[in-house]
Amino acid sequence: MPASSQASETGEMSGYPKIELLIGGTWRARQGSPVINPGNEAVIGHVPHATPDDLADAVTAAEQGFAVWRAMSPRHRQDIMLAAVRLLRERTEPIAHVMTLEQGKPIAQSRLEVQRAADMIEWDATEGRRLYGRVIPAESGMQLTVVREPIGIVAAFSPWNFPISAPARKVGGALAAGCAIILKSSEETPGSAMLLAKAFQDAGLPPGVLNLIFGDPAAISSFLIAHPSVRLVTFTGSIPVGKHLAALAGQHMKPAIMELGGHGPVIVCEDVDPDKVAALCAVTKSRNAGQVCVAPTRFFVHDAVYDRFVAAFTERATRIRLGDGLDPASDMGPLVNRRRLDAIDELVIDATRQGARLTAGGARAGNKGYFYPLTVLADVPDTARAMLEEPFGPVALIVRVQSVEEAIRRSNALPFALAAYAFTESARYVALISGKIECGNLAINHLTASFAETPFGGVKDSGYGREGGTEGLLCYTSAKLVSHKTDF
Numbered sequence: 177m178p179a180s181s182q183a184s185e186t187g188e189m190s191g192y193p194k195i196e197l198l199i200g201g202t203w204r205a206r207q208g209s210p211v212i213n214p215g216n217e218a219v220i221g222h223v224p225h226a227t228p229d230d231l232a233d234a235v236t237a238a239e240q241g242f243a244v245w246r247a248m249s250p251r252h253r254q255d256i257m258l259a260a261v262r263l264l265r266e267r268t269e270p271i272a273h274v275m276t277l278e279q280g281k282p283i284a285q286s287r288l289e290v291q292r293a294a295d296m297i298e299w300d301a302t303e304g305r306r307l308y309g310r311v312i313p314a315e316s317g318m319q320l321t322v323v324r325e326p327i328g329i330v331a332a333f334s335p336w337n338f339p340i341s342a343p344a345r346k347v348g349g350a351l352a353a354g355c356a357i358i359l360k361s362s363e364e365t366p367g368s369a370m371l372l373a374k375a376f377q378d379a380g381l382p383p384g385v386l387n388l389i390f391g392d393p394a395a396i397s398s399f400l401i402a403h404p405s406v407r408l409v410t411f412t413g414s415i416p417v418g419k420h421l422a423a424l425a426g427q428h429m430k431p432a433i434m435e436l437g438g439h440g441p442v443i444v445c446e447d448v449d450p451d452k453v454a455a456l457c458a459v460t461k462s463r464n465a466g467q468v469c470v471a472p473t474r475f476f477v478h479d480a481v482y483d484r485f486v487a488a489f490t491e492r493a494t495r496i497r498l499g500d501g502l503d504p505a506s507d508m509g510p511l512v513n514r515r516r517l518d519a520i521d522e523l524v525i526d527a528t529r530q531g532a533r534l535t536a537g538g539a540r541a542g543n544k545g546y547f548y549p550l551t552v553l554a555d556v557p558d559t560a561r562a563m564l565e566e567p568f569g570p571v572a573l574i575v576r577v578q579s580v581e582e583a584i585r586r587s588n589a590l591p592f593a594l595a596a597y598a599f600t601e602s603a604r605y606v607a608l609i610s611g612k613i614e615c616g617n618l619a620i621n622h623l624t625a626s627f628a629e630t631p632f633g634g635v636k637d638s639g640y641g642r643e644g645g646t647e648g649l650l651c652y653t654s655a656k657l658v659s660h661k662t663d664f
Contacts, residue, residue, distance in 0.1 A: 201383025241384025328407030438594030
């Protein structure tokens with residue numbers, strides 16, 4: 177059962193900021209919709225919705241900000257970004273508090289997310305000084321030079337599951353490349369994004385370089401993507417919405433970065449300690465209540481260690497402490513809203529009806545807040561909806577396989593291909609899995625899908641383009657060839 181809430185169940189939540197839009201360096205209040213604490217279903221604040229005039233003003237502000245920002249030296253841009261990083265680190269505790277109030281994750285995970293956001297921006301800031309071009313060898317009398325230029329104004333759409341690190345990826349890449357950005361963050365977790373923007377404002381970022389808006393997603397995306405001044409679209413979220421936005425971008429010949437859903441396969445070979453691997457997988461699966469696009473979800477476990485793995489995973493899952501995110505004793509918080517709660521319940525019911533064996537969890541915990549325990553399903557048939565759709569919640573699906581080849585084949589069977597994982601001590605298996613698995617990010621003998629300095633993104637229906645690393649930074653630039661005939 178979830179721990180009792182530490183906050184009031186009525187009225188505005190103490191410690192939650194007044195949410196406003198940031199346009200051209202000025203904060204704007206607007207009417208909007210409530211922000212709900214998923215731990216107790218209390219209204220903790222209100223998120224403003226941008227009007228059509230606000231959207232137009234945001235583009236104008238971004239045009240002006242871009243002209244100033246791109247003209248700055250990379251060193252100057254770096255200094256401002258690093259100042260924002262220092263502020264984020266100094267403000268970790270209040271930001272983490274707000275994040276837990278609005279998203280529900282345990283406070284320790286919120287603190288780590290703030291630090292991760294700072295790390296991402298720090299890396300982008302320094303890498304922005306190394307956006308080198310190249311000189312191409314040419315015939316006598318001809319100089320061929322390729323330069324990387326900021327692509328322009330970026331329309332960025334970030335999700336609710338990582339309220340500050342997801343926006344940070346986009347803001348860091350855009351600003352390091354010399355772009356201006358209009359960030360449309362989630363209406364369910366607006367406070368974290370606002371505090372991110374505040375850190376940049378306090379660090380001396382010129383007005384209009386970073387604009388923050390909330391509101392009707394369809395209206396905002398239609399306006400921004402169609403606007404001729406917007407030159408790049410970046411979106412993190414579900415596959416259906418991503419395909420829709422990618423189609424809109426295509427209609428207007430806008431490049432896009434699409435970081436979409438996944439259904440993380442985990443291949444567990446017969447040569448590993450199943451108890452050790454299962455415990456690690458259970459803890460990782462519980463993080464953010466499983467609401468992670470790269471969460472380990474489909475566990476393809478070799479027959480030789482299958483029963484021990486299921487038993488160990490189940491045992492560890494039952495020890496995950498479910499409760500209010502502000503309670504330091506909580507290992508896992510609530511789902512973000514009632515829709516996610518109902519969706520997870522439907523997937524579990526469907527799987528058990530089709531023959532899956534429920535070994536842990538399986539029903540809502542309590543009657544207040546959106547709490548659902550870590551749920552373990554063994555012997556899950558391929559026809560279960562949870563095997564075909566991204567669960568995006570605390571559901572682990574364990575399947576018996578007879579070989580690593582079978583595990584690879586079943587891992588690749590879905591159109592999702594974001595992150596994948598494998599556990600083995602065999603060099604042959606590592607080579608086989610590395611060469612055959614379809615994904616954007618593969619982790620072997622650990623469960624971290626990306627780092628600040630590495631590219632992140634998927635293939636197939638999980639998207640295209642990259643965030644993070646040198647590869648991600650290049651997505652915020654355009655390549656220009658300058659050919660100069662010197663003996664004219």
